[in-house]
Amino acid sequence: MSVVQRITQLRAELERHNQAYYVLDAPRIPDAEYDKLFRELQTLEAQHPQLITPDSPTQRIAGKVLDGFAPVQHAVPMLSIHTETDTESSGAANFDARVKNALDVQGGEIEYNCELKFDGLAINLRYERGILVQAATRGDGETGEDVTQNIRTIKSIPLRLQNCDVDVLEVRGEAYMARKDFNQYNDRQRALGLPTLVNPRNAAAGTIRQLDPALSAKRPLSFFAYGLGEVKGWTLPVTHSALLDALQLFGLPVCQVREVVQGAASLADFHQRVAAMRDELPFDIDGVVYKVNSRAMQLDLGFVSREPRWAVAHKFPAEEQLTTVRDIEIQVGRTGKLTPVAKLEPVFVGGTTVSNATLHNEGEIRRKDVHVGDTVIVRRAGDVIPEVVGVLPERRPANARAFVMPATCPVCGSHVVRAEDEADARCSGGLFCAAQRKQAILHFAGRRAMDIEGLGDKLVEQLVDENLIHSLPDLYRLDRTTLAALERMADKSAHNIVAALEKSKRPTLARFIFALGIRNVGETTAKDLARFFGSLSNVQAADTAALQQVPDVGPIVAQSVFDFFRETHNVEVIADLLGSCGLVVQESAGSSAQVLPLTGKTYVLTGTLPNMSRDEAKSRLEALGAKVAGSVSKKTDCVVAGAEAGSKLDKARELNVRVWDEAVLLQHLNEWERSVFKGEYEN
Ligand code: IVH
Numbered sequence: 001m002s003v004v005q006r007i008t009q010l011r012a013e014l015e016r017h018n019q020a021y022y023v024l025d026a027p028r029i030p031d032a033e034y035d036k037l038f039r040e041l042q043t044l045e046a047q048h049p050q051l052i053t054p055d056s057p058t059q060r061i062a063g064k065v066l067d068g069f070a071p072v073q074h075a076v077p078m079l080s081i082h083t084e085t086d087t088e089s090s091g092a093a094n095f096d097a098r099v100k101n102a103l104d105v106q107g108g109e110i111e112y113n114c115e116l117k118f119d120g121l122a123i124n125l126r127y128e129r130g131i132l133v134q135a136a137t138r139g140d141g142e143t144g145e146d147v148t149q150n151i152r153t154i155k156s157i158p159l160r161l162q163n164c165d166v167d168v169l170e171v172r173g174e175a176y177m178a179r180k181d182f183n184q185y186n187d188r189q190r191a192l193g194l195p196t197l198v199n200p201r202n203a204a205a206g207t208i209r210q211l212d213p214a215l216s217a218k219r220p221l222s223f224f225a226y227g228l229g230e231v232k233g234w235t236l237p238v239t240h241s242a243l244l245d246a247l248q249l250f251g252l253p254v255c256q257v258r259e260v261v262q263g264a265a266s267l268a269d270f271h272q273r274v275a276a277m278r279d280e281l282p283f284d285i286d287g288v289v290y291k292v293n294s295r296a297m298q299l300d301l302g303f304v305s306r307e308p309r310w311a312v313a314h315k316f317p318a319e320e321q322l323t324t325v326r327d328i329e330i331q332v333g334r335t336g337k338l339t340p341v342a343k344l345e346p347v348f349v350g351g352t353t354v355s356n357a358t359l360h361n362e363g364e365i366r367r368k369d370v371h372v373g374d375t376v377i378v379r380r381a382g383d384v385i386p387e388v389v390g391v392l393p394e395r396r397p398a399n400a401r402a403f404v405m406p407a408t409c410p411v412c413g414s415h416v417v418r419a420e421d422e423a424d425a426r427c428s429g430g431l432f433c434a435a436q437r438k439q440a441i442l443h444f445a446g447r448r449a450m451d452i453e454g455l456g457d458k459l460v461e462q463l464v465d466e467n468l469i470h471s472l473p474d475l476y477r478l479d480r481t482t483l484a485a486l487e488r489m490a491d492k493s494a495h496n497i498v499a500a501l502e503k504s505k506r507p508t509l510a511r512f513i514f515a516l517g518i519r520n521v522g523e524t525t526a527k528d529l530a531r532f533f534g535s536l537s538n539v540q541a542a543d544t545a546a547l548q549q550v551p552d553v554g555p556i557v558a559q560s561v562f563d564f565f566r567e568t569h570n571v572e573v574i575a576d577l578l579g580s581c582g583l584v585v586q587e588s589a590g591s592s593a594q595v596l597p598l599t600g601k602t603y604v605l606t607g608t609l610p611n612m613s614r615d616e617a618k619s620r621l622e623a624l625g626a627k628v629a630g631s632v633s634k635k636t637d638c639v640v641a642g643a644e645a646g647s648k649l650d651k652a653r654e655l656n657v658r659v660w661d662e663a664v665l666l667q668h669l670n671e672w673e674r675s676v677f678k679g680e681y682e683n
Contacts, residue, residue: 003044007051010041014057015160022156022222023253030650055131055159060152066211069145072136075230078122078172079141079306081289083313092267092290095312099292102301102309109263110292113240114270115226116257117287117313120176120204123151124229127169130161137208141306150208150216151175157223162251170229171252177203178283179382181220190423193363198389199320199379200284222283225252239293257281260293271314278316279382287315316351319381320389323347325374328359328403330410332435334443335519336426338416340365340403342376342388350380357386361423362405369393373400411435431471431569438464440517444472448523449515450507453500454493462486472573476501476581508586509536516570520560528552528627529561531599535587536574540565551602551627551635596625597672601637603628604652607645609662617665624672632657640665 001009017034038057045052052059084091099110124144126134135151136144151157154175161169177185177200185203186196197203197219207219225247228236237243241260248254259270267290274288292298292310301309327343340359347354357378359365370376370388375395380386405425408415414429427433431440441460445452452475463469468482478501483494507515513536514526521529532550533539539561547558564570577583603626605614617640618628632639632651639652639659652659660668 003048004051007041007044007048007056010037010044011056011160014038014041015158018057018155019158019162019251023251030647030654032654054133057159060155060159060217066149066213068211069137069147069209071139072124072134072144072146074124074136074139074142074144075170077141077306078124078138078144078229079303079308081311081313082307083287083315085315091312091314092271093264095290095314096264096267099297099301099310103297110297111239111260111262111294112267113244113291113293114259114261114267115289115291116255116274116281116285117289117315118174118176118224118226118255119201119284119286120174120221121201121208123147123173123175123208123223125151125157125171125173125225126229127161127164127166127171129167130164130169132157132159145209147208149213150210153213153217154221154223156253158251162249164250166231167233168230169234169250170231171225171247172227172229173223173225173252175204175208175221175223176200176283177207177219177221180282181222185219190360190364193367195367198377199381223253224255226254226289236295238295240291240295240298241293243295267314275316284319284381285316286318287313289313317348319350320377320379321347321349322375322392323354323378325370325372325376325388328365328370328372330406332409332411332427332433332439334436334439334517336409336429336433336436338405338409338425338427340405342370344376344378347378349378349386352380354378354380354386357388359388359403362403362425363423365403371396371400371402373397409433409435434464437469437471441469441472441475443517444515445475445504446515449511450504451511452497452504454497455500458488459486459497471569471576473576473581476505476577476583505581505583506586507583509534512536512583512585513539516564516574518561518564520557525553525557531625531627536578536585540571540574552629597675598624598626601626602635604630604632604636604639604648605642606639606648607642609640609642609665612662612666620669620673624669 014034014037017029017037041056042058045056045058084094096110099105103110122138124136124138125132126136132148132152134146135148135157136146138144152159177197179200182197182200182203189196197206203219204221207216207221210216210219225244228243237246239260241258244254244258257274261267261270270290271288274285278285290312292301298308298310303309324345325342326345329341329343331339331341333339340362342357342359344355344357359368359370368388368391370391373396375392376388377390377392378386379389406416409427409429412427412429412433412435414427414433416425417428418425427436429436431437438457438460441455441464442457444450445455445460455475460469463478463486466486468478469475478498480491480494480498483489483497484491486494508530510523510527510530513521513529514523528550529539529547533542542562544555544558544562547553547561548555553561578585598621603621605617605628609617621628629636632648632655634655636652636655636657639648639657640662641649641652641659642662649659651657
């Protein structure tokens, strides 16, 4: 094979993998394999620079630092769309009425394509004979900026279209930053003490208008196509929905949340359903867009004042609002962490009234320069807790007050400590601190821990404040009369709580370990510890080396567990719970550890199994003592693969891990379950 042929082959293959990974979200080869192909191409191109073309995957991050962006005249202007912020049904109904009126439609319903309104930056991609030749921002609609270099770093944007050699095809869409990428970037920046990005929308805009493409490449963006600009040499599909299908076939990313519907009522219905799932989407949206589906009708409808009459944006409540900071208070968490919380002038944002927003830690307050009295931007997106994302310094009043982290805990007066390499300040009071005690009790009683129904924050607050509970064992000494004497507590509820306490006295080992609230020990680690050690005394006795034998337990977790059981107070609490309180930890289920057929084995499930749900497979494996992990490693004993299994299956093959299909799994499950049932593995 000639060098030219090999280069062409490598480029095609790499772009196919890019597409699989970034557009279809289903990687087909392991990263290492991709890197190998990429390096081979880089080497060949270095040896034959005359063969480098702009559509080569190596050219995505090859740009130079720019002085500025060249202007780009849009062949077809980039318009904006009319926005309806009205209540749910009337926004859709108004639009539908305008369309019907303009088209003079009497009976019957209009067909619409419903889409999401992505919250990013509008981009025009220009493909000539299938090759990406230019990318531009919207600018004023007539003239935008040439941002080709930065757009090339967006891996989901094909540099060459598939099955498309149309003379000119301008594709319009939105560049955005996914929430996961936004959070990851900010977490990393925060850990390094560097400035964070304000919101995904600004992040996208800032990244695209970045002069150094190497910096752009560090901030991963994504793209969704939603329309066209100039087109030459292509007969357009007759509907907008068919156009999106066609763009998808060219390899462009098109959002799968889209629907063809008839009439105004269905538009309102779409709006409502999308509003309900807004929090779960992996990216920010600020509304939905309705478009008349028929292109012929679109042409008929035309434009008014630079807005198409055939499309409308129907917005959702904003996820960011301005408000003022009344005060900054300190909240003390279960592990003593002190979190500064902004007390806000209540404001309606992201669908609820917000009056508190986290400021994370002292460093974050310094970086954002938040003062009491400031006007701030509050953000509540997804189900994330509300956050202060920035300050409007020009609105700072003269009497604004800077924040000072107190030297002593505002709840218990113990001194506040902050390790040199840690961002968080902590109260050193431990369970002497009422705030930590309240949180520890709430955690202990929680649904995933001891599951003591009815023991909520209001009640715990009262119990601690009235000195009825000093530590966990006191819970089990509460009686009905004491409880019933509390404010807002009826005799019946008092009875229920005593019953719930009684019912909680036989926890599994895993729940009990989790309930203790050991730092760095979440539910999964608690399960792992229980499974590995089988009994509480074994966990208590383990040294850090033994603890690190547990799969997924590293030095930090091992140290936390070890330290916890060396603390006299903790040992006393446990002895008291198991002694005078009468708790009996169900060790036989836990010490399944030594006795169940899959004890110590790690399974990974991937793809869709033909008959069994993933949850079912998982719980049956776990009931047999296996650990079901999310990723494949050398420690994995077996991978169970169903249809469309992706990178995990590849990884399993690469590491020579055993792979089963559902039939084989079922055969084994049945056998093991029978043997356990017969008591073969029981004590
Ligand atoms: S269509 C002629 N569809 O919203 C119609 N726009 O004012 C052109 N946007 O900044 C726009 N999602 O970037 C359309 N599914 C979608 C959209 C969308 C977001 C943005 C667009 C522009 C603004 C429209």
